[in-house]
Amino acid sequence: MKKAETASTSQDRSPSLRERMSDTQVDHDILDIAARLHWYALTVPAQKEFVAQKILRRYGLRTFVPLRREYRHASAKAKRTRQPKQEFCFPLAPRYLFAGFTPGRPLWFDLFSLPCISGVVGIDGRPMPIVRKDMTRLVRKTATGINAPEAQKFMRTHHEFSVGDVVRVMDGPFEGLSVPVVEITGGLARLCLSLFGGAVDGVEVRLDWLEAA
Template sequence: MKKCLNNGRLPELVSELDWYALLVPPQKEFAAQEILSKRDIATFCPFQSVWRKPSRYSKDKVLKHYPVMPRYLFAGFAGQVDWYRLFQMPLVSAVVGVAGEPRCFDNMDAFIRNFRNGLRRPDHDRHMPTHREFGVGDTAVIVDSALAGRHVVVESIDKGHAFFTVEMFGGEMRLSLPTDKLEAA
């Protein structure tokens, strides 16, 4: 029975287990999580989801998951832990402890509740330039159109379009542009 908790499955196990932070190689958190889960060890890796281009030649973005705590993976054990067997598993380098003794986390259920489904960026970020995302209430600069270079305050975002108010022709006009035509100021 697989006990992988990164998607919020089996939350009833959280309070029954002793949770330890394991140190794994960089960028191998999800691989180590899969290996431990296949060996019936409950695991949890807090992650954030962001929209990124798979390559510089692609226009579309895909949702990528990145660990919130790089190199750390949480594992839950019931009863005595066989450390010797654990350290023989691939990708497990060390366990976090104090004075050479592994130390379990007391309030793991609250921690998992905060990151149950990961930290996810809004869907409208998918249509914005990478690292130049903006949200409602943020100031953005128009980069492409007849209004290029003008700073606007984003009032709402809907279906890939940002709505804002611009003073034109002696009055205020509510306009919209595709979100890829604006960048964070």
């Protein structure tokens, strides 16, 4: 295995979210092969999980990055101009990926010569394989990704909430109040407000006017 070449990058801009989240495709036969390989958990630099996966695949290694799907703006401009959020894949366990080897001794020296690999999970400096049935269970549960609720498409990024949570109203006539969410339907949340001396749970507010308290 030769040391991977470092690709040159443009210095005049940061990579977009879409560029950083490329090559997230899970191997179509991952469930079939998971039980036949020896799996190790590798550590990689932050936000390089999918880059590392792409490089390792070029060398013929089987890899698996458990996914979660979230709604995000594709770029700062998209957020600024209030364009609809899109669905993107993110690592479920940031800075980790799983590599599967055919039975035998992994070539750790060659593997660690790659700039995208920081280390391997082990005990006392010794790489420890993952129990096969545990790896198979992980693949079975997460191979298709863990999806965020569709309602989060309309919520403020990193301030998402669910029914029963207390939210702060950030805009509109009830700005400044902190109230519980009774129901979420489409792009609206029904809130339980205290108005005119009593509780009212029929007030609907736009999701993008709210954030988790």
